[in-house]
Amino acid sequence: MVSSDFQIEKPASALTISSLSFGYKKESKPVINDLSLSVEAGEIVSILGRSGCGKSTLLNLIAGLMTPLSGEIRIDQHHSRCNIGYIFQEDALMPWRTIKKNLALAQEIGNVPKELWQASLMELLKRFHLDESILDSYPAQLSGGMRQRVSIIQSLLFNPHLLLLDEPFAALDFFTKLRLEGEFYSFIKDTSKAAVLVTHDIEEAIALSDHVLILNNRGSIEANIPIEFEDSQRDPEVIRGVNKFGEYYQLIWQQLKSVISQ
Ligand SMILES: Nc1ncnc2c1ncn2[C@@H]1O[C@H](COP(=O)(O)OP(=O)(O)OP(=O)(O)O)[C@@H](O)[C@H]1O
Ligand SMILES: [Mg+2]
Secondary structure: OOOOOOOOOOOOOOEEEEEEEEOOOOOOOOEEEEEEEOOOOOOEEEEOOOOOOHHHHHHHOOOOOOOOOOEEEEOOOOOHHHHHHEOOOOOOOOOOOHHHHHHHHHHOOOOOOOHHHHHHHHHHHHOOOOOOHHOOOOHHHOOOOHHHHHHHHHHHOOOEEEEEEEEOOOOOHHHHHHHHHHHHHHHHHHHOEEEEEEEEHHHHHHOOEEEEEEEEOOOEEEEEOOOOOOOOOOOHHHOOOOOHHHHHHHHHHHHHHHHHHO
């Protein structure tokens, strides 16, 4: 017989935030206010909210770039902050370095062994549909979509377990964006990483997320909407044709409208 106090231990969340508050100035009203959330490994959580409501501030706090006023940010105990990848709207590639030299940063400052770096690089180039021939180019010689792919690969070469993305696909044309969304989605699911994605695009949030969070203008979560689709429906083109997609869109849009007008 199994003893009554036997319990299967639940794996720790990749990220747990409890009662987080933060303000840029102590005397002004907080930008983040008593906010709690958790993200499991293999989950993508999107954050929507009005411009200026604190989305980037929240990512910066998670990345450890700023210190909370109160509350706690817990990263899975097996990992440290060094295992967080941060991807911005515009790529942060160094224009004077070739793509290969840009991608070598993980090896230079991340202490990733050369063989592992080389093998991961080849695998990631394939996954994100980039040809090896781009390695000798400079960032300015690539299209915006290619640069953003390189930027994502640059972060992934550090082997982060948690990815923070601040409007990463916003500057791309619709077709490139859809393709990159699909590549990103399958990467997260295949590797069981966790991701927090800030976006202004409701469709993108639905297509990619397990949960959509709506941040209100008081710096807390107004709504947490679970998004459920069959795996086979998660293709970025297929999902936009599923009836439920439209229903989620309406639900999120109504919630977003209500926080924007607050
Ligand atoms: N370095 C800073 N010093 C003081 N106030 C700041 C600083 N950065 C942001 N803020 C203020 O904090 C609030 C939240 O800013 P934040 O950049 O997090 O918004 P956001 O939700 O990311 O907006 P957007 O959607 O436009 O990117 C805004 O009122 C902004 O003016
Ligand atoms: Mg922002």
